[in-house]
Amino acid sequence: MVRKYISDDFEQCCDLFIQSFNAPPWDDQWTKERVQIYLQDYIESKRFIGYTLWDNDVLAGAVFAHIRTFYTGDEVHVDELFVSPAHQRKGYGTILMDAIENLGYTQTTLLTGRGKPSFDFYEKRGYKSIDSLAFMRKRPICHTNSVLPLQGEG
Numbered sequence: 001m002v003r004k005y006i007s008d009d010f011e012q013c014c015d016l017f018i019q020s021f022n023a024p025p026w027d028d029q030w031t032k033e034r035v036q037i038y039l040q041d042y043i044e045s046k047r048f049i050g051y052t053l054w055d056n057d058v059l060a061g062a063v064f065a066h067i068r069t070f071y072t073g074d075e076v077h078v079d080e081l082f083v084s085p086a087h088q089r090k091g092y093g094t095i096l097m098d099a100i101e102n103l104g105y106t107q108t109t110l111l112t113g114r115g116k117p118s119f120d121f122y123e124k125r126g127y128k129s130i131d132s133l134a135f136m137r138k139r140p141i142c143h144t145n146s147v148l149p150l151q152g153e154g
Contacts, residue, residue, distance in 0.1 A: 002099050005043075005050030005062065012059040013052065014039060020082040025116055039064065042079050049076065051099045053083075053092050060087040063096040073106035081110075081118075093121060111135060 005013075014035045021028040030038075042048060047067035053060050061083035065076050078100060083092045101108050110127070112118045 001054045002051050002095055003054070005052055005064070007043075009050075009052050009059070009062070010036075010039070010043070013062050016059050016062065016084055017080070017082050019084055023085050039080070042066065049100070049103070051096055053096055055087060055092075060084050061092045061096055063100055065100055067105065068109075070106070075107045075109055076100055076103055076105045078108060078110035094125070097125060 014032060017035050017039060018030045018032065020026075022030055042064045043050065045066045049065045049067065050062065052062045061081075063078060063082075064080045065078045067074050068077050078097075081093060081096060083096075097108075108127075110122065112122055114129075
């Protein structure tokens with residue numbers, strides 16, 4: 001059963017996110033504290049949309065997205081889609097993506113890793129990578145989680 005995300009789902013979504021992304025092929029190292037902050041940032045966005053998928057009373061998957069304004073009209077951007085490893089390859093990701101894609105926005109956008117099973121999943125759904133765009137990042141020379149003081153401060 002798919003239903004709109006409600007705040008009571010938060011802890012279970014955090015646990016499922018860790019279970020999903022700390023496992024292969026992602027092999028991330030999420031902690032409960034970090035994932036709570038990460039997912040809460042999405043949930044608190046003004047135009048958040050979320051759905052959860054339940055297998056009996058067990059959370060099997062979730063999708064977190066938000067609406068973005070673009071010159072062609074409003075679009076939905078998928079921030080996270082995660083399905084428990086035990087429930088993968090059962091069509092649950094498809095059900096969650098259908099819920100998002102059928103909202104009636106001009107397009108659905110997302111980012112995913114090349115060479116990961118998710119890339120193939122999205123390609124089979126008709127998503128295309130855009131050669132004219134690049135995902136870019138820069139890591140600071142001195143990486144910390146704290147904000148450096150401005151010159152003349154402390």
